[in-house]
Amino acid sequence: MDPYAMTTGVLRNPDFLRFLTSHVGNELGANISRVALPLVAVVTLHAQPAQVALLSALQTAAFLVLGLPAGVWVDRMRRRRVMMVTDLARFVLLASIPLAAHLGLLSIGMMFAVAFLAGAAQVFNDVADQTYLPSLVSTRQLSDGNSKLEVVRSGSFLAGPGIGGLLVQLVGAPFTMFATALGSLTSALFLSTIKTPDKPPAANEPEPLLRGIGVGLRHVWRDRLLRMFAASSVLTNLTVGAVLGLSVLFLADEVGLAPGLIGVLLMSGGFGGVTAGLLGALLARKVGTARITWLSLTVPAPFALLLPMTQADWRVAFFAVTSIALSWSAALSTVGQITYRQTTVPEQLLGRVNASFRSLMWSSVPLGALLGGIVAQQFGVRTALWVFMIGRVVSFVPLLFSPLPRLRDFDDVQARS
Structure with missing residues (x-):
């Protein structure tokens, strides 16, 4: 950790600014998808209400299925690397929707798969995210850093659906999903510029998953x-x-x-x-x-x-x-x-x-x-x-x-x- 960053405000820490900017891309993209994903199902695929409800459930189902195992696996890996890999996975998954729509290959089954797999990537991303901040800032700056991240989360929650609705109106629901995918790509790119070394996990013998x-x-x-x-x-x-x-x-x-x-x-x-x-x-x-x-x-x-x-x-x-x-x-x-x-x-x-x-x-x-x-x-x-x-x-x-x-x-x- 940069010693200079330990004695100044958290926004004067260049690595924290890169981390914060990565959150802008990720959170804004995720909140745009709150509008765009169901609209793709309704407008493009003419999905039934039960299908739309299942699509919504699949977006969060991974938190219930993988939440606890994700914590074990994240503790065995470098946290920033986990976030970058899962950001890139979400980019590929979400960008596949407008590509499939353009090629005439999009189906509700594909939408279900993308929703679950993107949610699974987000589970690992979120766990690594909350675990990574102490590597970037001093203990005294943790509350300040978490507060700044909360501004991004809440601001994206406010602005994302409105931006999503406008984009759907301008370019259509499938290609609005590409804006969501770009948010994940932007996040990965900013994370890759962080200078602070990504700490390796403790060199202990991996324990069984349930233990x-x-x-x-x-x-x-x-x-x-x-x-x-x-x-x-x-x-x-x-x-x-x-x-x-x-x-x-x-x-x-x-x-x-x-x-x-x-x-x-x-x-x-x-x-x-x-x-x-x-x-x-x-x-x-x-x-x-x-x-x-x-x-x-x-x-x-x-x-x-x-x-x-x-x-x-x-x-x-x-x-x-x-x-x-x-x-x-x-x-x-x-x-x-x-x-x-x-x-x-x-x-x-x-x-x-x-x-x-x-x-x-x-x-x-x-x-x-x-x-x-x-x-x-x-x-x-x-x-x-x-x-x-x-x-x-x-x-x-x-x-x-x-x-x-x-x-x-x-x-x-x-x-x-």
Whole structure:
């Protein structure tokens, strides 16, 4: 690591800037594909609703199937190399869609395969990504670096679908997928320019896959704060899954809003994430990395109760206020939790621990969506939102039984072994 980068702001670290720019390409491309991929299926292939739903599910199915094994394998490899290889794999996979469409060879079966394989590449990319940052910046800069990355993620979430919709209108859905592919290629190119050496994995004898997965899960369980972070995150994502699954139905049928306004409300949460990313480093310095993580989980929580009160009058703002507040909360707490893991987890275990968290969080979202649908079917959509928003308010309770409320900074915890 460059000694100069340890004593200056994270944006003065040239390698971090290259890493950040790689995220711009990757995240923006991924969010453009949120619009373009289903539109290719609908407009070009005239897919049925069940096929479109399956296509959407296949994009995230790899997180459930490969999430835990990915952590073991990433810990055995050079992290930057993993990101570059998976970026290039996504480029080839996504670019194959416009090529096949041009040649008249595109089929829904091919779309299913590309969606799953590109999702699998993204699983490895994400695990390596969260594991790689400590190689580029000093421990004191981790919170700042994670905050800057969160700005990119939230900004891309906001801008990507709009850019995707415009590109679909201008050049058609299949060739919009080429813009998504170029995002992955751009990411790989910027990663290749990073000067900091890509650390080799520890020269230990590779352990069996299941034992490696167990080591990561046991580390999460034995660390009291990690265990409670995991419990709180699972509860939070259960409620998020339910609300995401019911939001369009709620706004369209219960509240009676026009599609354009529904789109604006669903995007509003991105502003909270961008704001949190911009202010995250400043708040962490002023308040403390641990304390701001705690406050970000507790202070915005009551805003969740506004969402079920949304109506087709001035109270339509309740949905936007809730979305912004909870997205701000999620972004800041995510930065804090990632920073804690990067600060305290031994480097040789970090991939497995990050993968364990991602698997727990991703598995709870579809479960929440299923539970939300069951409750809404039995008691109505608005009642279901009350149930899950109350759950969101109390999702921080497991952390009351952790050291977090008594800490100011994560540096107060025992340093990485």
